[in-house]
Amino acid sequence: MHILLTRQLEDCSDLIFRFKELGHIVSHLPLLVIEKVNYDQKKLSDCKSIIFTSANAIKFLETQDIDKNIKCFCVGLATEKKAKSVGFQNIIVAEGNVRNLKELILQNFDPSDGEIVYVSGEIISSDLDQQLINDGYSVKRLINYKTNHNKIYDDNFVEKLKVNIPNIVYIYSYNSALSFLNFIKNENLQSFWMETNLMCMGEKTSSILNEIKWKKIFLFNPGEEEFLLYKI
Structure with a gap:
């Protein structure tokens, strides 16, 4: 074929x-053409967990000063592979869609555990950060890349x-x-x-x-x- x-x-x-x-x-x-976007690294300083819904979010993230044992939620296997390649150790991976990813976050991270940073591109298919905020979580979105046609x-x-x-x-x-x-x-x-x-x-x-x-x-x-x- x-x-x-x-x-x-x-x-x-x-x-x-x-x-x-x-x-x-x-x-x-x-x-698509993927381009890095400058972002405020300070957003990551006090977070207790990170969410990735694409490998590009990891590709354009400065990871050298991030605790690699932080709880890291990945949307699928490709994102998990990229997270492992930069040293993240404590990875929880979903089955490839945001709905499953949200369920894993609800099951494995309590709102009282602290702040979550959702690293993403400018355009996202689902407002995961707002959904979690509505469920009582403290979530900051960090945009570090954009896509052009x-x-x-x-x-x-x-x-x-x-x-x-x-x-x-x-x-x-x-x-x-x-x-x-x-x-x-x-x-x-x-x-x-x-x-x-x-x-x-x-x-x-x-x-x-x-x-x-x-x-x-x-x-x-x-x-x-x-x-x-x-x-x-």
């Missing part, structure tokens, strides 16, 4: 290797894509879905996807691309990409 992956290369290089190892053709179209695509890549449209496309976020829809419209590819299976992380993400005709739409969590191949 021909598979299109749309995350930054460092976030999907392992998956590209694995899919190629299984004999699939893999194309790579990064939809990739607007520069290689013409040669686009022409090759038109000739060999992927059987599967993986879309990982609401923002990525918006970027992919813009790409499709800008390149006049609206009618090319009727034999393509769209894999989206959550209904909110898939809703952006519902105006395009797909063979099927599947919802998935990070880490389930290979499993989905066997559902087609």
